[in-house]
Amino acid sequence: MAALASCDKAPEYEMTDHFNGKNFINPTLSEQISPGISDVVGMMREGRQTWPTNLPTTGVPQLAADLGRDRMAVTFVNHATFLIQMPGITILTDPVWSERASPVSCFGPKRVRSPGIALEKIPSLDVVLVSHNHYDHLDLTTLRRLHERFEPTFVVPLGNRALLESAGIKDVVELDWWQSVAAPSQVQIMLTPTQHSSGRGLFDRDKALWGSYFVKRGDRSLFFGGDGGYSSHFSDIRERLGPPEVALLGIGSYEPSWFMRPLHMNPAEALVAHGDLEAGQSIGMHIGTFQLSSEAFDQPLTDLLSALRVSNSPPNSFTVMEEGETRFFPQISE
Template sequence: MFQLSDHFDGERFINPTLEDQVRPGLRDVFGMISEGRPSWPDKVANTATPRLDHDLGVNGMAVTFVNHATFLIQLPGLTILTDPVWSDRVSPVSWFGPKRVRAPGIDFDALPEVDVVLISHNHYDHLDLPTLRKLNARFSPQFYVPLGNRTLLHEAGIMAVTELDWWQDVVAASGVRIVLTPAQHSSGRGLRDRDRSLWGSYYITRGSRSLFFGGDSGYSSQFTEIRETLGAPEVALLGMGAYEPRWFMKPLHMNPAEALMAHRDLRAGYSIGMHFGTFQLASEEFQEPVEDLARALAEDPAHAERFVTMREGDVRLFPRERADVGE
């Protein structure tokens, strides 16, 4: 059993930022579907060619967008994957459920050596057991998960798993510090395990480099708290998809305008939008997140070059001197 805290009530994990806890169930899903959902394309071709052999020097950083919430983060001496998903569907079974419309931006067989895997929570579009098994068999990386998720990986034959609570940190190889930070979300892979495991985000530092991976989160005061506790990150990876209808998704997922607010709260030097355009998980149009972000940035042009999206397979290189953080 886990220790009582502001985010664990002795039975389930909770969101301290919400007065009324959100535990989405089948009624919510069917309610969303009954309102109608737009038609997405069956397949969209990737247009970027990934380049993975970077000269990072002693303090560089390369961030490659794979798909959805999966990023390859390369630091000198350590390579990290966030919420890796290479499966065609994100559901309990391989023949039904949300199906990808874009291939991953990096072929699995083309991955460089992976040292660390970060899992934000146990929803199927973030904790993809078939992919985790393949990563474990090929690279034997160290897996980091929020409280309550280690057993799931152990049952899948993955033993190098470290559980973390919010604000708990570890130091990996090459002096990389990894902190599990708060998020406003939920967990569950079936009908009986709602919020029995924790969810979170991650703050990664090495020397003057810093990166925040937001996982899944609704907008809350936690972004300001993270910046006040750990500092403004050089790079923030922020969800901006699966946000409609708002009556269902608002506590769980940010829309692009809220993601821009989180970017400002964090005072991130550079933010990259994610969690859109791969799996149809909610009710927005395929292009709606990018269009909504453009509208939000048009009202805040000072951040137009600091909040971007990337094509699957695109890479951003961060130089040896730290980029300016936002004000």
């Protein structure tokens, strides 16, 4: 609690286009995201669909022991959690294994299915990427478990290191947008922009930065979109870093649009982002685990398929994975 209370103090960073001396901001928005309690209550009440519960996890992970010289395996765990394996390195994105995306264990969004991989089944772990501090992306209980078992390096955006260190996590690298860190096995990891917000309590809104990640090793490259609305940052990332082989993009939590649109992409917007990035393949995420918005459980997939048809895009250019499913890149036929 002391760490959360201290977040009320303005962070000390240089002024940039995304930090105004007091808060982090979105340079892509003319007005910053500042919903009040009445907005949140209105969003929760507006047309909220009933989700199923206790769904089975059907994917069968193929946790690669030997990837050969230059392949990449991507396994979908749940929500925005992916296990990424490249030769000599294993990376996790926004790991969440807790039952609820909440500061308390008895209240808040509860998962509707188990993770696609049991945490105990992860064979090794070198790096954890955290996109921002919302509870459905930064799960301190899970991060502690990973730290105790593997002692990986945790990479976080500005303003998030203190929270992890308060939980006893020691190896934390804090990055600003467009800063990078060298990881094992000749992997480069860069924090890239996204359009979102941050906060874990009443007094720390936008005191910590949010971001996405671009991961590159030789010919393999992957973009992890974290969380965020559609904006010009996707084109900026492609212009600076080139097209990613694989892009992991959010396609859920987009209704009602009057509340969610600055924060999350709908599937049609995600398909435009896929084009902006010129990604080889995109995989949808931020779906199927926690009910955080009002659309139906299966609406993101329905809307994605519709957007693909309307745009005449190849159906396999942007897909979703089953929890526990593993895909390899490049594919054998490539």
